[in-house]
Amino acid sequence: MYIYTSEQIKAADQLAEKRGMSTFSLMENAGCGLYHAICPYLSTNQKLLIASGKGNNGGDGIVLARYLKMAGFEVDLIFPLGEPKTGVAKQHLHYYEQCGFPVEEWNPNQTYDVIVDALLGVGAILPLQESLVEWIKWMKSMKATIISIDVPTGISSNSGVVDQNAIKADYTFSLHGYKPSRFLFPSSHFYGQVEVVDIGLPQKSNWRVWTEKDVQKSWVKRETNAHKGLFGTGLLIAGSHEMPGSAALAASSAMRFGIGKLTVNTTQHASAIIGPIVPEVTFLYHTYEELVRSEWKNRRFTCAAIGPGLDPTDDLEKLVTYLLKQNVPLILDAGAIQSRSYPRGEKPIILTPHPGEFSRLLQLSTKEIQENRIELASEYAVTHHVILILKGEYTVIAFPDGTGYINTTGNASLAKGGSGDALTGMLLASIEGNDCVKAAVLNAVYIHGVCSDEWVRKYSEHTFVSSDFSSLLPMICKSFEKE
Numbered sequence: 194m195y196i197y198t199s200e201q202i203k204a205a206d207q208l209a210e211k212r213g214m215s216t217f218s219l220m221e222n223a224g225c226g227l228y229h230a231i232c233p234y235l236s237t238n239q240k241l242l243i244a245s246g247k248g249n250n251g252g253d254g255i256v257l258a259r260y261l262k263m264a265g266f267e268v269d270l271i272f273p274l275g276e277p278k279t280g281v282a283k284q285h286l287h288y289y290e291q292c293g294f295p296v297e298e299w300n301p302n303q304t305y306d307v308i309v310d311a312l313l314g315v316g317a318i319l320p321l322q323e324s325l326v327e328w329i330k331w332m333k334s335m336k337a338t339i340i341s342i343d344v345p346t347g348i349s350s351n352s353g354v355v356d357q358n359a360i361k362a363d364y365t366f367s368l369h370g371y372k373p374s375r376f377l378f379p380s381s382h383f384y385g386q387v388e389v390v391d392i393g394l395p396q397k398s399n400w401r402v403w404t405e406k407d408v409q410k411s412w413v414k415r416e417t418n419a420h421k422g423l424f425g426t427g428l429l430i431a432g433s434h435e436m437p438g439s440a441a442l443a444a445s446s447a448m449r450f451g452i453g454k455l456t457v458n459t460t461q462h463a464s465a466i467i468g469p470i471v472p473e474v475t476f477l478y479h480t481y482e483e484l485v486r487s488e489w490k491n492r493r494f495t496c497a498a499i500g501p502g503l504d505p506t507d508d509l510e511k512l513v514t515y516l517l518k519q520n521v522p523l524i525l526d527a528g529a530i531q532s533r534s535y536p537r538g539e540k541p542i543i544l545t546p547h548p549g550e551f552s553r554l555l556q557l558s559t560k561e562i563q564e565n566r567i568e569l570a571s572e573y574a575v576t577h578h579v580i581l582i583l584k585g586e587y588t589v590i591a592f593p594d595g596t597g598y599i600n601t602t603g604n605a606s607l608a609k610g611g612s613g614d615a616l617t618g619m620l621l622a623s624i625e626g627n628d629c630v631k632a633a634v635l636n637a638v639y640i641h642g643v644c645s646d647e648w649v650r651k652y653s654e655h656t657f658v659s660s661d662f663s664s665l666l667p668m669i670c671k672s673f674e675k676e
């Protein structure tokens with residue numbers, strides 16, 4: 194489940210060539226792999242069109258056409274932009290013709306059930322040429338099932354940018370790995386259902402998708418002689434007169450997700466609301482200044498989270514600066530997400546902005562953030578030595594060492610006040626319950642999403658509320674425990 198930029202794909206191609214695996218063979222692997230992956234979606238009574246471009250994406254289309262013809266499918270292969278230009282695509286066209294298969298002229302009066310878009314892949318340069326636009330308009334009018342090879346024509350590989358005439362695929366079969374645009378916006382909505390086709394290249398990338406298997410492998414089972422001191426003594430600085438619920442949601446999720454002990458620093462008013470919901474927590478009622486002065490030394494907290502339900506003020510900033518010096522895992526959310534510098538310590542500092550908060554941090558529009566979520570999150574994490582969790586559909590989790598992950602769990606039911614607070618609580622618990630920081634962070638994000646996925650399996654997505662995390666977590670966590 195790796196993710197590759199167009200530059201990485203080209204480099205992998207060149208390295209394979211140098212090592213003796215020719216691009217001709219890779220194209221054969223691609224076409225053959227595509228054939229096996231696409232076949233289950235086709236039937237021999239359908240009329241198929243493969244539209245190939247001049248580059249190697251078009252070459253993949255030629256190989257696929259040969260396999261489909263050999264299997265008895267009714268396929269027309271056409272070149273709306275002219276015949277192939279690259280050496281390997283020409284070679285494959287030669288072999289295709291030697292096998293006795295024809296190239297057709299585009300006939301706008303012919304109808305098709307399935308159209309395979311092998312026009313542009315990772316070599317696309319936007320905007321689309323006028324000659325292609327006319328053809329795409331005809332193709333869209335056909336109302337056929339559209340299958341794109343590698344990336345839908347008209348979207349960028351590396352960013353979320355989309356040409357106004359881009360092809361919206363029903364299915365996309367990506368070669369070797371996902372391309373970043375699969376998880377960016379608005380491009381991801383043009384991919385349809387996506388499958389990755391292996392073409393025999395070694396998998397190596399700093400970016401990948403975190404999967405159920407990853408969670409299972411990294412799930413920590415408690416020792417039989419465990420005691421509460423082993424799972425963290427957390428300080429949650431959250432909740433205000435106006436927003437007491439944020440602290441309740443973060444605290445209950447932290448307790449449910451396994452933290453040993455939790456103290457909530459909040460207002461007296463907020464604690465009257467939090468207490469009945471989470472009787473397991475203890476309370477502090479300090480001002481930010483008082484917390485800086487004494488509490489840390491007296492209490493020996495092993496981790497902290499700050500921000501849910503808090504307004505960004507100068508005093509809050511002073512407290513964050515103080516916490517950053519304590520060398521404990523620190524989660525900064527909501528009101529605590531501000532522009533500042535970070536120490537290069539051993540303990541993880543985790544920021545959890547949504548696109549609006551990240552846009553304020555970077556002084557970029559939300560559109561620019563959404564088009565380049567992966568790259569921008571990674572740059573920020575590396576430059577500031579923090580773990581950056583950029584929330585939203587396909588949450589991006591970027592680490593200071595330049596690695597990163599995409600989370601694919603979760604759905605629109607999470608678009609509701611309080612879901613971020615619950616994540617903060619889960620992160621606080623997770624970071625103390627797993628020695629592997631990456632797994633701790635990724636598992637919290639993954640399971641947070643699974644809760645909402647489980648909800649929508651049974652109930653309407655409109656009805657999920659963040660208090661539901663508490664009742665869903667016991668069952669969902671159980672499903673990851675090894676017997």
Ligand SMILES: NC(=O)C1=CN([C@@H]2O[C@H](COP(=O)(O)OP(=O)(O)OC[C@H]3O[C@@H](n4cnc5c(N)ncnc54)[C@H](O)[C@@H]3O)[C@@H](O)[C@H]2O)[C@@H](O)CC1
Pocket residue numbers: 202203205206216219220223246247248249250251252253274278279312313314315316317318319320321322325342343344368369392394
């Ligand atoms: N390592 C891999 O993953 C492999 C990838 N292969 C395929 O090779 C593709 C990349 O091939 P290329 O680098 O040849 O690039 P493409 O085939 O994506 O596109 C290049 C061609 O499209 C034309 N073009 C670019 N932008 C255009 C626009 N806006 N309007 C009209 N024409 C435009 C260029 O002039 C060039 O002729 C991949 O997407 C994949 O399908 C496989 O064939 C082999 C191995």
Ligand SMILES: [K+]
Pocket residue numbers: 250310311312313314341342343344345346
């Ligand atoms: K394509």
